[in-house]
Amino acid sequence: MSETKHDGAVAVGAVPAPSDDTGLSSAELAAKYGLAVSGARPGLGDYVRQLWARRHFISAFARAKVSAQYTQAKLGQLWQVMTPLLNAAVYYLIFGLLLHTSKGVDNFIAFLVTGVFIFTFTQSSVMSGVKAVSGNLGLIRALHFPRASMPIAFTLMQLQQLLMSMLVLFSIVLMTGEVPTWSWLLTIPALFLQSVFNAGLALAMARLGSKMTDLAQLMPFILRTWMYMSGVMYSISHFAASAPGFVKLLLDLNPAAVYIDLMRFALISSYTAAQLPPHVWVLALGWALVAGVGGFVYFWKAEEQYGRG
Structure with missing residues (x-):
């Protein structure tokens, strides 16, 4: 008025x-x-560009995590190599000597160690992915950045650890009598495809782990079951020879077994193409695309939910 x-x-x-x-x-x-x-949540294209713009942060975060992981242990980063080696020693004692799964497998030591190192890469990536969001809420709530940076950084961290361990793996393979050949170069595309697969799986697990707090407690049992189905300590082609066709098909399609088979084929001369599943490189590429793209999109769809509530 x-x-x-x-x-x-x-x-x-x-x-x-x-x-x-x-x-x-x-x-x-x-x-x-x-x-x-x-x-x-930004559009998918914008999200990818934001993620690429923070590639240096992802790399630095992964290196920092690798350096800090074993700071409380006296042997420090030696545990990155010793852990899979000790696991391989235990599996050799139980499966190779007691259960005789080494029968029908030439150069079982190289066969076993390769399987343990390669599966450990996937196993560690999954476990890190489960806690990538839920275990870093302080950072996620304090700073604005694409949340996919976290599971990708943890996968990169596991890859860095594997690359350091590969020197030990190569040494063991050489000590078992293998001679380096051109096939060893196949380890590069095999590891690349497995890394894409692991990153996609870590992204999917990160979204699930952000809501399901008990998933981190359940995953070790799931991963142990997956390991027993992946031919880490036995030859799938040997043990599945008399199995029903659908069982052998499921074992051959197992992505963890596919990447293990490729690495064994590259490093072990006695592991021939006859022991590989049909179209193994197509399977490796297919799993990398399905998990990598699918896991990324699945994680992106819940981008605005991470760190809230």
């Missing part, structure tokens, strides 16, 4: 006309003035 004086009388003025924004909803007001929801 406004008051005006005219010839000694007081008159009540007209109420000002309402603003053009009156009656608009909050969504309409935001659209009118170009406002966006804080923390909203």
Whole structure:
């Protein structure tokens, strides 16, 4: 209301006309003035570009995690190599000597150690992925960055550890009598495809682990079962020779077994193409694309939910 004086009388003025924004909803007001929801999920293309722009952060974060992982242990980063070696020693004692799964396998030591190192890469990537979001809520809530950076960084961390361990793996393979050949170069595309597969799996597990707090307790049992089905300590082609066709097909399609088979084929001369599943490189590429792309999209769809609630 406004008051005006005219010839000694007081008159009540007209109420000002309402603003053009009156009656608009909050969504309409935001659209009118170009406002966006804080923390909203960007488009998939924009998300990929944001992730690429932070590639240096991802790499630095992975290196820092590798350096800090064993700071409390006296042997430090030697445990990166000693852990899979000790596992291989235990598996050799139980499966090679006691259960005789070494029968029908030439150069069983190289066969076993290769399987343990390669499966450990996938196993560690999955376990790191489960806790990538739930275990880093302070960082996620404090800074704005693509949340996919975390599981990808943890996968890169596991790859860095594997690459350091590969020197030991190569040494063991050489000590068992193997001679380096051109086939050893196949380890490069095999590890690349497995890394893409592991990253996709870590992304999917990160989204599940952010909501299912008990998943980290359950995963060791799932991964142990997966390991026993992946031919880490026995030859699938030998033990599945008399199995029903669908059982052998499932074992051959197992992605962990596919990547282990490729590495054994590259490093062990007695591990021939006859022991590989049909179209093994197509399978390796297919699993990498399915897990890599599928896991990335699955994680991206919940981007705005991470660190909230």
